[in-house]
Amino acid sequence: MKKLIYISLVFLILSGCKEMGRIDFIDDQAGPPAPVEVKAVKNISGGAIITYKIPEDRNLLGVKAVYTRNGEVVETKGSIYVDTLRVEGFGSANEQEIELYSIGRNEKLSSPVSVKVSPLAPPVQVVKFDVEAGFGGVVMSIDENKTNADLSLVLMADTLGDGKYLDMQTFHTKSGKIKFSRRGLSVRPTKFAMYLRDRWNNVSDTIYRDLTPIEEVRIPSDLFRNAALPTDYFVTAENSSGYRLENLWLGSDASTPGDFFASSHSGPMPQWFTIDLGRKVTISRIQKWPREGMELYSSTAPRTFEVWGSENPNPDGSFDDSWFLVGEFEQFKPSGYGEGREVGPVSDEDRDYWYNRTEFDVVPTEKATDPYRPLTHVRIRVTSTFQTFGTETNRSQVIIAQLAFWGQLVN
Known part of the structure; x- marks a missing residue:
């Protein structure tokens, strides 16, 4: 009988704990966390990787970077378990200013730490691409996308001969080297154009070609x-x-x-x-x-x-x-x-x-x-x-x- 009562008490205690769930203590009165200390900056194509030292603060939740990309203020966040942040999507190699903040569990922010980065030329400016006549249409190619960036090839054509280029097809790829074919086109001289676009809507220069698809x-x-x-x-x-x-x-x-x-x-x-x-x-x-x-x-x-x-x-x-x-x-x-x-x-x-x-x-x-x-x-x-x-x-x-x-x- 005593054993049965003991088992019942244990069950009730466990059940009560389950119902209560997890309790996270957040001190709303705590001050903002200390700022991070920037240790290194590695510039990459279209962005940078910032390495920093995380402050010792038990109320620390994470770190965020705030910066302007294509005229819009954006944020990139990292947890307390990493010491790097990747900022990316810049459409040029111009110097960029990044502000880093420590984030407290009460969502208070530290004072900002400003760091300047100089991104390397973005993929849309360095990846080689072209379009040429092919059997039944045209062949678009990407060569040497060493960054394996997520890119779109946008094919356009002046199909009416009025000087207006209309979108014909868009191809998406992360491949370092690939060819796409657009088939089923008329076998007649046509003006084509193509450009690259990344997922932040940065675009390359547009190339123009006068091509005649080969019958197929x-x-x-x-x-x-x-x-x-x-x-x-x-x-x-x-x-x-x-x-x-x-x-x-x-x-x-x-x-x-x-x-x-x-x-x-x-x-x-x-x-x-x-x-x-x-x-x-x-x-x-x-x-x-x-x-x-x-x-x-x-x-x-x-x-x-x-x-x-x-x-x-x-x-x-x-x-x-x-x-x-x-x-x-x-x-x-x-x-x-x-x-x-x-x-x-x-x-x-x-x-x-x-x-x-x-x-x-x-x-x-x-x-x-x-x-x-x-x-x-x-x-x-x-x-x-x-x-x-x-x-x-x-x-x-x-x-x-x-x-x-x-x-x-x-x-």
Whole structure:
């Protein structure tokens, strides 16, 4: 009985404590905290990192920086557990004055400590960018965004020829190096303009270009067929016709489960297959869709591959002079791969690119000196999947939901 009473009392005490919750003592009568002591300033692109010594005060809540950015007074706050504050978003390299305050738990502020910073030129002034004519439209590029700043590329065009540039499309990226394509434009001389904008609405100078998009059409797939040359590998997973090669051009862009090509689970690497296009064409780009629900940038999706073309492939299936190299490609990842080429974290931009924008532009290279030659057959040679890339593994399954080819029809 005594034991039962003891347990009940403990329960009541604990319950009472839970109901009372946490009590934080705030002394409204306490004076303002002592000011911080600035120790160092590191100027960065468009801002600065200020290091300071936090005053010893049990009533201290944190520190804040107050400054003017683009004509507006803004604040940046830090807790008592850090000794740096980052001020950013300045649109020039002009000297800026920052005021630092210690904040008490009663929200009283210390006297301000003024510090001057000299930001380096902001990303919109130093990042290189350009726009040029491309197949079906124009190609916009960002190069050497070493700050990995969150930037927008704003494309404009004088479509009516009246000297008025209207916004055409805006692309957002944090990538250090990337290209965007705007397709579906008329094949006629057009005046284009483009500028960079950051998230604080700082903008770069505007560049102007007179460009003529190059004609490009999606190659009709009505005559596509599996060429099934002797050295090709198109053995399907579980030998199921549900994963046949023809799904690459008969499936939907959305790629519903089961509507994709999947080779056997332990096929040789590299492995390749050949598609007879049924007509003579030139290829300017390749689109690829992954299997819906496949883990991003991983597993059996192609990481690196080659594209070969031929007008009259050798019937023995060999890679001889009847074939020419269209291009060597690697799955692009907007946020970039790690120093050791590992995948690393996957961003929202990576996710969008993986499912919606994976394209491979055909361009002349040292190995592919004339990639726009007419062809009737395309051979896809997968040299690695994400599963085998950087390893000594020479066997893997390959899964692709759909392929599409763009270019020009040759009469």
